[in-house]
Amino acid sequence: MVTSPEILHEHVKNIFPIFRSITGKGIRQTLEYISQRTEGFSISHVDSGTEVLDWTVPDEWNAYGATIRRTTGEVMIDWARCNLHLVQYSIPIRARVSRGELEKHLHWLPDQPDLIPYRTSYYRKDWGFCLSAHQYSQLTDDEYDVEIRTELGPGRLSYGEVLVPATMESGNEAGEVLFSIHCCHPALANDNASSIAIAIEVIRTLQKRPDRRLSYRFVFIPGTIGSITWLARNRDRIRHIRHGLVMSCLGDDGLPTYKQSRRGNAAIDRYAEYLVQTRWGGKVVPFEPYGYDERQYCSPGFNLPVGCLMRSPNGQFAQYHTSADNLDFVTPAGLYASFGFIMDLVTMMEQDFHPRSLCPYGEPQLGRRGLYKTIGGGDEKDPHSAFDQMTLLWVLNLADGDHSLLDIAQRSGKPFPAVAAATGVLVRADLLARPAWGQVPMPPASVSSPAGTSAPSASWT
Numbered sequence: 001m002v003t004s005p006e007i008l009h010e011h012v013k014n015i016f017p018i019f020r021s022i023t024g025k026g027i028r029q030t031l032e033y034i035s036q037r038t039e040g041f042s043i044s045h046v047d048s049g050t051e052v053l054d055w056t057v058p059d060e061w062n063a064y065g066a067t068i069r070r071t072t073g074e075v076m077i078d079w080a081r082c083n084l085h086l087v088q089y090s091i092p093i094r095a096r097v098s099r100g101e102l103e104k105h106l107h108w109l110p111d112q113p114d115l116i117p118y119r120t121s122y123y124r125k126d127w128g129f130c131l132s133a134h135q136y137s138q139l140t141d142d143e144y145d146v147e148i149r150t151e152l153g154p155g156r157l158s159y160g161e162v163l164v165p166a167t168m169e170s171g172n173e174a175g176e177v178l179f180s181i182h183c184c185h186p187a188l189a190n191d192n193a194s195s196i197a198i199a200i201e202v203i204r205t206l207q208k209r210p211d212r213r214l215s216y217r218f219v220f221i222p223g224t225i226g227s228i229t230w231l232a233r234n235r236d237r238i239r240h241i242r243h244g245l246v247m248s249c250l251g252d253d254g255l256p257t258y259k260q261s262r263r264g265n266a267a268i269d270r271y272a273e274y275l276v277q278t279r280w281g282g283k284v285v286p287f288e289p290y291g292y293d294e295r296q297y298c299s300p301g302f303n304l305p306v307g308c309l310m311r312s313p314n315g316q317f318a319q320y321h322t323s324a325d326n327l328d329f330v331t332p333a334g335l336y337a338s339f340g341f342i343m344d345l346v347t348m349m350e351q352d353f354h355p356r357s358l359c360p361y362g363e364p365q366l367g368r369r370g371l372y373k374t375i376g377g378g379d380e381k382d383p384h385s386a387f388d389q390m391t392l393l394w395v396l397n398l399a400d401g402d403h404s405l406l407d408i409a410q411r412s413g414k415p416f417p418a419v420a421a422a423t424g425v426l427v428r429a430d431l432l433a434r435p436a437w438g439q440v441p442m443p444p445a446s447v448s449s450p451a452g453t454s455a456p457s458a459s460w461t
Contacts, residue, residue, distance in 0.1 A: 003201040003339060005332030011197030012189055012251065012330055019083045022122060022184045022222035023048075023060040023157050030183050031160040034196065034220060038162055038203045044233075045156040052232035055225060058122060060155020061089050068129060069145040071096070076139060077131055083186045084323055086148065087128035088120035094147045102144050105129060108136045109322065116323040118188060122225075125152075132323075157229060160220040164206045168213045175242030176215045177349060178306060180293050182248065184222035188321065189330040191314065194251025196220065198339050205343065213350050214242065227293035231302060243268040243349055244306030246294045249320075250338035251330030254312035256282035259291065262298035266305030270406055271348045274416065279384075280341055285313070311338060351420040352406055355399040355432045364396060369429050385417035392422050399423075399432050 001007070015033060020026040028043070035041040050057040066079035066086040079086045087107065105128040107119045113133035121128065127148055160183075166174060179202070181195045199218055206216050219230055231238065244261070245268060258272040264287060276282045287307075289295045291314060297306035311334060312320075319325040366372040371392060394412035395405075405423060409416040426432040 003205060003336075005336040008197050008201060008335035008339060009330070009332040011200055012193045012335070013327060015193040015196055016187060016189050016327060019063065019186045020184050021061055021063075021088050021186070022225055023058065023155060024062045026062075026186065027184060027222060028158050030196070031158060031220060034160055034200055037200050039207055040164075041160055041162045043158055043160050045158050046229055046233070047156055048154045050157075050229075052225075052229045055228050057157045057229060058089075058225065059152050060157075061150060061152045063090075063148075063150045065147070065149040066090070066129070067145075067147050068102070068139075069147075070141055071143055071145060076144070077129055077135065082116055082323060084116045084118050084130055086150075087126070087130060088186075089122050089152065090127035090148050090150055091125050091152060092148055092150050093127050096143055096145050099139065099142055099144065102139070102146065106131060106136060106139075108133045112318070112322060112324075118185070118321040157222065157225065159222065159226050159230060161230075162203060162218050164203060164212065164216040164218075166212050166215045167210060174214050176217050176237075176240045177346070178241045178244035178297070178304070179216065179218045180227060180244070180246045180297070180306070181218065181220050182223040182226065182293060183220045184226070187323070188325045189327050190251045190312075190317075190325050191249045191320065194249065194330050194335055194338070195247040198250055198335060198342065199247060201339055202342055202346075206346070211350075215240075216346075217241075221293070223293060224296065227296040231296060238302060238304060241304050241306075243271075244297060244304055245342070245345070246292050246297070246306060246308040247342075248292050248308065249310040249312060249314055249317075251335045252311050252317065252319075253331055253334045254317070256280050256338070256341055257310045257313045258282070258284045259294065259308040259310070259313075260284060260287045261294070261305050261307045262287045262300075262303055263305055266307070267349070267352070267404075267406075268305050268307050268345070271345055271352075272307060272309070274348070274406060274410070275341060275344055278415070279344065280337075309338070309342070348406065348416060351416075352404050353434055354401055354404050355395065355423055355427070356401040356435060357396060357399040357431065358433055359396075359431055360400070363393070364431050366392065369431070371425065371429060384415035385421045387414070387418040387422040387425075390414070391418050392426065395419060395422050395426060396431065399426075401435065 018026050018030050031043050046057050048057050048059045068077040069075050107130045109117050116132050117130045119130050181199045182192050185192045260269045273284045294306050294308040297304040319329050391414045398408045405419050409419045
């Protein structure tokens with residue numbers, strides 16, 4: 001089945017109602033949903049109390065109900081109506097409390113009176129409720145009956161993982177691409193059901209591709225503690241990571257926002273910048289040690305080449321961490337465009353290399369090879385893959401082993417797909433050689449791409 005906007009949105013609708021947290025039954029239910037739709041998916045469990053880097057895996061938390069009632073029994077706030085009402089990791093309580101005491105445990109948004117905020121208390125034992133400002137204004141009695149039915153105690157932290165291995169010769173030496181998706185937020189469609197939905201379809205698409213030079217590892221984790229736990233348990237594996245991407249807030253209609261890795265000039269940074277500047281619009285922002293799990297992968301001891309892809313960035317849209325981040329805010333078109341951007345990134349990662357001319361002294365004679373005034377293309381679905389003679393000449397001239405295909409595209413002003421298609425023709429004509437993966441030099445610092453816009457494509461050329 002080919003990925004469509006409707007399929008992506010259906011995933012979001014299925015995932016959205018599940019009550020998730022950083023531990024517990026909800027995140028395991030979400031991981032099971034992913035497992036049922038992808039091949040080779042595994043779920044790992046780590047016991048509470050396990051030391052992971054400078055952190056400790058917390059106790060497991062599960063919720064079963066939470067209400068605020070008038071002393072007459074009238075229900076004012078009910079977690080069953082909206083699971084954002086309960087502050088994550090609230091401890092159990094059943095008590096009659098004064099209005100003043102209750103207010104210490106309430107969270108609302110004065111500037112957004114119709115919305116319910118999302119709040120957590122993962123590492124501080126407390127309890128609380130989230131409600132709209134309108135609901136808050138109706139709490140005028142002197143006392144209320146509060147009941148929170150939760151369990152907090154030794155258990156497990158769970159995360160999911162799937163590896164889509166390379167299929168082509170020397171692929172294992174080419175390294176891995178890490179995709180990281182947090183899956184711990186309840187009733188938030190953009191942050192984070194959208195990324196889970198897109199990741200499922202990227203996995204399924206990659207698993208159908210027969211020509212993978214790279215391996216692709218997807219980790220579905222609870223935020224912060226999940227990436228820390230995964231890193232602590234995979235120190236021997238991270239040396240294989242060649243590119244990495246944290247996926248978040250990918251379902252709205254904003255333009256792409258790519259946050260650079262800590263390195264700032266990693267290949268993934270340059271690919272994303274090129275796509276933003278030439279094909280998709282949007283913006284590139286520098287790394288900062290705040291946000292999602294990229295800050296763990298980019299901590300100085302690991303310093304992995306991991307960026308973060310969003311549409312509207314976290315904290316910069318009105319619906320962020322509120323009840324307005326719902327199924328109406330996430331659109332099929334927004335989801336599908338994000339899927340296309342990621343597949344364009346994958347295409348560049350698969351195709352890019354540093355070609356070396358086998359005929360570097362003088363210009364090769366193209367006529368006797370049938371390449372003079374060649375106009376051709378790689379994939380008819382992608383008009384940007386059509387190339388002309390100048391594309392061939394640029395590739396031949398810059399094929400010195402120091403320039404990647406992206407370098408050539410930026411220097412020549414030719415679309416990357418056209419450069420890749422022309423390079424393929426020259427390799428088949430025995431005019432260019434592809435170096436072994438271990439001989440590929442590190443990419444140079446970022447170079448500004450030529451301005452321009454064009455229709456998006458998620459083709460595999």
